[in-house]
Amino acid sequence: MRLRPGAVRAGLLAALLAIAAALAAAKPAAARAPAAGPAPHVVIVGLSGLRWSDVSPSVTPTLWRLAGHGSVGSLVDYAVLPLTCPADGWLTLNSGARAQSRHTDAGCGAFPAVHPAGAGATVPALPALIRYNQRFHNDPHWGLLGGAAGCATAVGPGAALALADRAGTVASYLPSVSGLSAAVLSRCPLTVVDLGHLGSTERSVALAAADAELQHLVAELPSGTTLLVTAPGSATRPAHLQLTLVDGAGYRAGLLGSSSTRQPGLVVLTDLTPTVLGWLGQGVPSGLVGAPLTRGARASGDLAATVRWLVGRDTAEQVWRSIHTEFFWAYALADAAVLAAIGLACWGSAPERRRRRALWWRRAAVFAVAVPVGTFLADLVPWWRSAHPAAWLCGVSAALAALIALIALLGTRRRDPLAPFGLVCLLTVAVLGIDVMTGSRLQMDTPFGLSLIEAGRFYGIGNEALGIYGITALFGAAWLALVALRRSAHARPSSRRPALAAVAAVAAFAVFASGWPGFGGKVGGTLAMVPCFVLLLMAVAGIRLNWRRVLLVAVSGLVLFAVFALVSYFTGITGRSDIGTFAGDALHGHAGGLLLRKIGSNLGSLSVSMFSPLVPIVVLVTGLMLWRPAWFGLTTMPLAYAAEPLLRPVLGVLWLMPVLGWFADDSGVIVPAAVLPLALPLAVGLLSATAYRYRSSEASTQEGTRAVPAIADSRRPVPARDLAAGGDRGGEHPGDRWRGPGR
Numbered sequence: 001m002r003l004r005p006g007a008v009r010a011g012l013l014a015a016l017l018a019i020a021a022a023l024a025a026a027k028p029a030a031a032r033a034p035a036a037g038p039a040p041h042v043v044i045v046g047l048s049g050l051r052w053s054d055v056s057p058s059v060t061p062t063l064w065r066l067a068g069h070g071s072v073g074s075l076v077d078y079a080v081l082p083l084t085c086p087a088d089g090w091l092t093l094n095s096g097a098r099a100q101s102r103h104t105d106a107g108c109g110a111f112p113a114v115h116p117a118g119a120g121a122t123v124p125a126l127p128a129l130i131r132y133n134q135r136f137h138n139d140p141h142w143g144l145l146g147g148a149a150g151c152a153t154a155v156g157p158g159a160a161l162a163l164a165d166r167a168g169t170v171a172s173y174l175p176s177v178s179g180l181s182a183a184v185l186s187r188c189p190l191t192v193v194d195l196g197h198l199g200s201t202e203r204s205v206a207l208a209a210a211d212a213e214l215q216h217l218v219a220e221l222p223s224g225t226t227l228l229v230t231a232p233g234s235a236t237r238p239a240h241l242q243l244t245l246v247d248g249a250g251y252r253a254g255l256l257g258s259s260s261t262r263q264p265g266l267v268v269l270t271d272l273t274p275t276v277l278g279w280l281g282q283g284v285p286s287g288l289v290g291a292p293l294t295r296g297a298r299a300s301g302d303l304a305a306t307v308r309w310l311v312g313r314d315t316a317e318q319v320w321r322s323i324h325t326e327f328f329w330a331y332a333l334a335d336a337a338v339l340a341a342i343g344l345a346c347w348g349s350a351p352e353r354r355r356r357r358a359l360w361w362r363r364a365a366v367f368a369v370a371v372p373v374g375t376f377l378a379d380l381v382p383w384w385r386s387a388h389p390a391a392w393l394c395g396v397s398a399a400l401a402a403l404i405a406l407i408a409l410l411g412t413r414r415r416d417p418l419a420p421f422g423l424v425c426l427l428t429v430a431v432l433g434i435d436v437m438t439g440s441r442l443q444m445d446t447p448f449g450l451s452l453i454e455a456g457r458f459y460g461i462g463n464e465a466l467g468i469y470g471i472t473a474l475f476g477a478a479w480l481a482l483v484a485l486r487r488s489a490h491a492r493p494s495s496r497r498p499a500l501a502a503v504a505a506v507a508a509f510a511v512f513a514s515g516w517p518g519f520g521g522k523v524g525g526t527l528a529m530v531p532c533f534v535l536l537l538m539a540v541a542g543i544r545l546n547w548r549r550v551l552l553v554a555v556s557g558l559v560l561f562a563v564f565a566l567v568s569y570f571t572g573i574t575g576r577s578d579i580g581t582f583a584g585d586a587l588h589g590h591a592g593g594l595l596l597r598k599i600g601s602n603l604g605s606l607s608v609s610m611f612s613p614l615v616p617i618v619v620l621v622t623g624l625m626l627w628r629p630a631w632f633g634l635t636t637m638p639l640a641y642a643a644e645p646l647l648r649p650v651l652g653v654l655w656l657m658p659v660l661g662w663f664a665d666d667s668g669v670i671v672p673a674a675v676l677p678l679a680l681p682l683a684v685g686l687l688s689a690t691a692y693r694y695r696s697s698e699a700s701t702q703e704g705t706r707a708v709p710a711i712a713d714s715r716r717p718v719p720a721r722d723l724a725a726g727g728d729r730g731g732e733h734p735g736d737r738w739r740g741p742g743r
Helices: 005-026 061-069 086-095 126-136 144-148 157-163 182-187 203-219 269-279 303-345 351-380 389-410 419-437 463-490 497-515 523-541 547-571 578-587 592-607 614-627 636-643 647-664 670-691
Strands: 041-048 071-076 115-117 120-122 152-155 190-197 225-230 242-247 255-257 266-268 294-296 692-695 706-709
Touching: 041 086, 041 157, 041 182, 041 203, 041 269, 061 203, 061 225, 061 242, 061 303, 071 303, 086 144, 086 157, 086 190, 086 269, 144 157, 144 190, 144 269, 152 157, 152 182, 157 190, 190 203, 225 269, 242 255, 255 266, 266 269, 303 351, 303 389, 303 670, 351 389, 351 419, 351 463, 351 670, 351 692, 389 419, 419 463, 419 497, 419 670, 463 497, 463 523, 463 647, 463 670, 497 523, 497 547, 523 547, 523 578, 523 647, 547 578, 614 647, 614 670, 636 647, 636 670, 647 670, 670 692
Parallel strands: 041 190, 041 225, 071 255, 071 266, 152 190
Antiparallel strands: 071 242, 115 120, 225 242, 255 294, 692 706
């Protein structure tokens, strides 16, 4: 069975248009910050560990009623460590920046003691905690929340931690909710209430008690009060998305959002302090990382449906947490096992053995390359609603990957052995690019995608998908260039312009979708991809490298990043973005803390697991293999380079891209480590397919379709222009002229 190439192209285009339409339709209406003036009274109620799965009309009737009146959303409680304890949450509210009490990721420490003193209280440990947090370089504004209102009342120990000044002093304090009254709530513009925390045992009893206290508080609220109910931190593991709701003017029956996340129904802990400052009519200090909460329309007017959607999002997060590492290991080990099994089954140096081994390696590699795009497309199916969401995610991903690989193999011409890889890579970069430009919905909670609980990124290309995105974009562009070069060889006069235009088009799409602050805003992607695309363009154009050109290549990514950052900061046409914020901080001399955090995170990636230090060794060895295959006794690689000279620089930029991502991205060695299960099979498949051409031999009808080597003799490579299957090229190949500096 063979599909016509035109049908394959039409089918792929139709699929991409369908995906784009589905993503555009799923994108909610833009959320906006309420335009109401300052609220006369603001009340913050915190119940650490509270999730949307805890809320129901029967167990928590007060919370359910407030959720129906107000705007709801999920809260990402990530401070410094994955385990964000209640004290961490209250300290973050205090300062408007991520902060942490003294504890490890294994468990929470003792809550800082609060000592009542007259009408107020003191937190003796706060000055020491301020010194402790200096090591994290998050630039907290200590005492920001308590000082914003002029007069503020704290109720409970967590509230005291939130309203204390730098010396640990709280001006107005009540030890418990029992002392609250309408007079107390009316006394100050800001009141913060700590209802305690929910543990893993007797949760329903604690929920009922907290809801009863909340009912008493709501009954005493002054008119015009804006009420924020949230969950600062949690004392239990694993981490969950937690509850946040706002009831007040401008927040009626909606869905919370924030420019920090660009995701409907999702806010982060650092968004709460600037939001409260805005409600109180106070300005937000420069350098504060959070953004005010916005209100958007609910997809469904039914509160129960909205709560089910929020609970489903947390379910997807728990699936990501439980299978993420295992999925990567299964992917990598399956690659190694299948490629090794093929090598053993077709062991031998005879030409027929080599041809058969190359044929099966090519087929297996196409399936391996299709796995990432299959996982992203799996998010088009609501697998998180099933009784076994992890099994459904993996099953749908595997089925889609197999379908894509089969279409690519059956629908491409055998005289172009690289076509399946080119099509799958172009599909991957198109799906990810369209997804990034329409809200990054397909990357949420997929194995290579974004984790909300980890709070690294909420939109754009994730750290683990960066290498996949860059490598597939580069090879997709390279394959289009090879196709254009073959076609132009038959034209008179021949021209490289179509090939250069193809590379430039893919580069513009990939870099703009990933790096533009209004879309992905991925700094590491811009710094890593732009130099590689410039090198690829030079290789296709046949331009020799010298040290001046190497310097131009090296700064190309930095230049484009600077352009993106300055445009975002000075014009605001991209909306609020991390890149624009960094540009402002850099221009005002406040970027040092961020750079130190990025450098520390990059270096820390070497100790994420016991295998992390092996990644640089693997990267170095693979680079040496590509550069000097004879050192390792590799025979297929020289044959492939002779059959397709442009393949050497193409593989070079495919290797270089994740290496640059390693140094440019704060995730460090995670970038090359995450792409290895795709990159290694891709390289094996490309080399095998290029060293041995495949075509249909009419003269051998009894043998059927078989592999025809791109070499006349297994011991001596033949130039590309003399290959039996290479008659579609003539003259000098651009890859013959592309050389490194000094070569």
